[in-house]
Amino acid sequence: MGKLARPATIADVAALAGVSVGTASKALNGRGSLREETRTRVREAARQLNFEANAGARSLHSGRTYTVGMITTDTIGRFSIPVLMGAEDALGAGEMSIFLCDGRGDPIREQYYVRTLLSRRVDGIIVTGRRTEARPPIGVSLPVPVVYAFISSSDPDDCSVVPDEVGGARKAIEHLLAIGRTRIAHVTGPERHNSARVRASAALERLAEAGVEPAAPPLFGGWSEVWGRQAVGILLAGQTPFDAVFCGSDQIARGVGDALRAAGRRVPEDVALVGFDNWDVMIDGAQPPLTSIDLNLEGLGRSAAEKLLAAINGSPEPGRHAHPCHLVVRESTTVPLTPITAPSPLG
Amino acid sequence: MGKLARPATIADVAALAGVSVGTASKALNGRGSLREETRTRVREAARQLNFEANAGARSLHSGRTYTVGMITTDTIGRFSIPVLMGAEDALGAGEMSIFLCDGRGDPIREQYYVRTLLSRRVDGIIVTGRRTEARPPIGVSLPVPVVYAFISSSDPDDCSVVPDEVGGARKAIEHLLAIGRTRIAHVTGPERHNSARVRASAALERLAEAGVEPAAPPLFGGWSEVWGRQAVGILLAGQTPFDAVFCGSDQIARGVGDALRAAGRRVPEDVALVGFDNWDVMIDGAQPPLTSIDLNLEGLGRSAAEKLLAAINGSPEPGRHAHPCHLVVRESTTVPLTPITAPSPLG
DNA sequence: AGCTTTTCGGCAATCGTTTTCCTGATTGCT
DNA sequence: AGCAATCAGGAAAACGATTGCCGAAAAGCT
Numbered sequence: 001m002g003k004l005a006r007p008a009t010i011a012d013v014a015a016l017a018g019v020s021v022g023t024a025s026k027a028l029n030g031r032g033s034l035r036e037e038t039r040t041r042v043r044e045a046a047r048q049l050n051f052e053a054n055a056g057a058r059s060l061h062s063g064r065t066y067t068v069g070m071i072t073t074d075t076i077g078r079f080s081i082p083v084l085m086g087a088e089d090a091l092g093a094g095e096m097s098i099f100l101c102d103g104r105g106d107p108i109r110e111q112y113y114v115r116t117l118l119s120r121r122v123d124g125i126i127v128t129g130r131r132t133e134a135r136p137p138i139g140v141s142l143p144v145p146v147v148y149a150f151i152s153s154s155d156p157d158d159c160s161v162v163p164d165e166v167g168g169a170r171k172a173i174e175h176l177l178a179i180g181r182t183r184i185a186h187v188t189g190p191e192r193h194n195s196a197r198v199r200a201s202a203a204l205e206r207l208a209e210a211g212v213e214p215a216a217p218p219l220f221g222g223w224s225e226v227w228g229r230q231a232v233g234i235l236l237a238g239q240t241p242f243d244a245v246f247c248g249s250d251q252i253a254r255g256v257g258d259a260l261r262a263a264g265r266r267v268p269e270d271v272a273l274v275g276f277d278n279w280d281v282m283i284d285g286a287q288p289p290l291t292s293i294d295l296n297l298e299g300l301g302r303s304a305a306e307k308l309l310a311a312i313n314g315s316p317e318p319g320r321h322a323h324p325c326h327l328v329v330r331e332s333t334t335v336p337l338t339p340i341t342a343p344s345p346l347g
Numbered sequence: 348m349g350k351l352a353r354p355a356t357i358a359d360v361a362a363l364a365g366v367s368v369g370t371a372s373k374a375l376n377g378r379g380s381l382r383e384e385t386r387t388r389v390r391e392a393a394r395q396l397n398f399e400a401n402a403g404a405r406s407l408h409s410g411r412t413y414t415v416g417m418i419t420t421d422t423i424g425r426f427s428i429p430v431l432m433g434a435e436d437a438l439g440a441g442e443m444s445i446f447l448c449d450g451r452g453d454p455i456r457e458q459y460y461v462r463t464l465l466s467r468r469v470d471g472i473i474v475t476g477r478r479t480e481a482r483p484p485i486g487v488s489l490p491v492p493v494v495y496a497f498i499s500s501s502d503p504d505d506c507s508v509v510p511d512e513v514g515g516a517r518k519a520i521e522h523l524l525a526i527g528r529t530r531i532a533h534v535t536g537p538e539r540h541n542s543a544r545v546r547a548s549a550a551l552e553r554l555a556e557a558g559v560e561p562a563a564p565p566l567f568g569g570w571s572e573v574w575g576r577q578a579v580g581i582l583l584a585g586q587t588p589f590d591a592v593f594c595g596s597d598q599i600a601r602g603v604g605d606a607l608r609a610a611g612r613r614v615p616e617d618v619a620l621v622g623f624d625n626w627d628v629m630i631d632g633a634q635p636p637l638t639s640i641d642l643n644l645e646g647l648g649r650s651a652a653e654k655l656l657a658a659i660n661g662s663p664e665p666g667r668h669a670h671p672c673h674l675v676v677r678e679s680t681t682v683p684l685t686p687i688t689a690p691s692p693l694g
Numbered sequence: 695a696g697c698t699t700t701t702c703g704g705c706a707a708t709c710g711t712t713t714t715c716c717t718g719a720t721t722g723c724t
Numbered sequence: 725a726g727c728a729a730t731c732a733g734g735a736a737a738a739c740g741a742t743t744g745c746c747g748a749a750a751a752g753c754t
Contacts, residue, residue, distance in 0.1 A: 056403035057740035
């Protein structure tokens with residue numbers, strides 16, 4: 001079989017079509033002035049040889065590679081994937097490809113990747129990660145534009161696109177207030193995490209604006225279900241009653257929900273529950289399904305890619321851009337209006 | 348600021364060092380015979396200009412791009428990420444980069460990506476997906492080697508690396524038998540899924556080899572927690588008792604565990620529970636943590652990348668290669684020997 | 695028929711790097 | 725001193741594709 005045969009070059013095509021390489025190039029790219037008959041002859045030869053122009057050679061001439069690099073600071077995962085997909089969407093439409101590099105939290109590795117990407121002459125770089133913290137820039141005066149997505153650069157002159165966590169937390173509180181809850185607790189991740197602090201203070205602020213006292217000071221812990229369960233123990237042990245819990249993540253919310261149920265409190269009748277991240281796995285497994293804040297990561301990735309393209313084309317948009325979050329309401333904060341006719345055995 | 352300045356070429360370096368480009372190239376690559384003083388002078392010039400050799404131009408000459416493409420058939424996600432990471436690991440050591448393309452289940456899109464990758468002259472292609480089914484090859488007599496990872500190609504002459512699901516299911520059953528369980532049920536995903544069928548029949552076969560009757564015929568449903576909960580309803584409604592459930596996924600296992608607990612059965616004392624996939628999110632959230640089968644996806648990805656490298660270097664290993672799974676034992680099948688001294692409130 | 699104007703395509707330079715030759719200059723040897 | 729052998733580095737030809745320029749043929753005009 002002809003497997004692993006050297007790919008055809010434009011010289012092969014030209015030879016088969018009986019023209020010069022220059023003419024073949026013009027024919028395939030619709031340039032120059034050629035007879036239609038010649039064009040089709042060349043095209044046919046190209047088709048026959050399965051010719052694909054060597055992108056490397058081409059970019060040598062054009063100076064563009066139609067390629068961007070994407071570096072994840074830490075591990076690629078739940079948050080970076082949607083960002084990647086959104087970016088791919090925005091870039092794919094313009095026929096660009098993505099080099100994916102996983103920095104794994106190692107700055108050395110990261111610098112190595114930056115060099116590699118630069119040697120491959122990418123047109124731009126997107127930096128992302130799994131936390132929303134600000135991070136040091138990946139380099140100074142790099143020869144290509146850089147956009148930070150989800151995470152942000154500590155240099156305010158860099159272009160960063162981040163989720164509007166403040167707005168998200170405020171929406172959560174507003175929703176709970178709107179359904180009449182006034183004794184609201186907040187359980188979230190470790191205080192050293194930017195996201196935990198930002199979401200907590202935004203929630204408190206929104207409560208204060210409404211003139212409502214929080215049911216308890218924010219409970220900082222981990223991002224896990226286990227912590228959610230433990231936090232319920234703390235809340236129940238305290239003397240102040242509560243009719244709603246806003247959680248810093250869906251995992252926490254799920255733990256909270258499970259523990260509440262185990263303690264005989266009904267969700268949402270006794271306690272309304274709001275999560276954060278809108279992570280389908282947690283949302284769907286929870287009983288009942290969780291109301292949550294969607295970070296709109298795919299939109300964020302798309303937006304980041306668009307800003308990168310703009311910068312590549314000479315119109316950078318430096319600064320920190322907040323991308324809106326939105327509330328997704330489910331049964332953990334609303335009793336369904338039409339009660340289920342035939343309740344499933346245990347679902 | 349010098350931002351967005353044209354990257355330095357080797358000509359710039361040569362000029363600064365006062366040598367010809369050929370000499371500069373030799374100096375930087377350790378070729379030819381040059382005075383040590385000259386080499387260091389060139390290296391210094393390169394450092395000063397932040398020179399990175401243009402990979403495109405270089406590969407034009409060498410015929411190699413040190414790049415591989417990775418195409419995911421359907422969406423990139425929980426299963427393809429570890430495979431990707433493993434592949435990156437194996438390739439990164441050899442200084443290769445990965446082009447990531449998400450086929451999104453659309454064959455047209457996929458073909459488009461194949462063409463793009465070929466035009467970029469990748470040295471090879473890895474194809475992956477989120478299901479273990481066999482799929483049609485991405486192309487016939489492509490000019491570069493292709494390895495299928497996790498999913499497999501329907502052409503047995505292609506190189507595929509797949510998890511040994513049969514072995515995994517057998518290990519699960521063996522473990523349950525080893526801890527003395529004899530009334531074992533199996534709850535798994537939809538029967539139309541290859542994984543569900545394969546795991547179920549392997550489990551049955553292993554039971555038969557041990558001369559043990561299954562507690563019930565395999566229950567096929569969905570991959571979700573909801574289904575796990577429903578399945579417990581079915582099992583409890585049936586008359587045959589059971590002392591263990593082997594589940595086709597950790598999500599199902601988690602649902603099963605929750606429902607068992609809700610029905611007053613203790614895990615693992617009354618019913619031992621084994622999941623599949625060893626997915627940390629489910630494992631850790633479950634009460635108690637789940638014993639599960641690890642697909643070793645990262646190892647699989649590494650192995651796939653190694654086979655791809657071998658093929659690139661002229662030693663292809665065609666055929667279907669099974670990658671071993673392993674059992675990870677946790678509290679859902681074992682009562683801890685040293686009981687917890689101070690039990691957490693609800694954890 | 696002889697002239698100008700198009701039309702069509704070939705030639706060659708270019709992009710950045712590597713590598714093969716090849717030429718001077720130095721050294722070693724008798 | 726004269727010759728060969730070695731060394732250091734330059735010149736130029738690749739690699740594959742694009743594109744500006746230019747020449748030959750064909751067509752249009754009087």
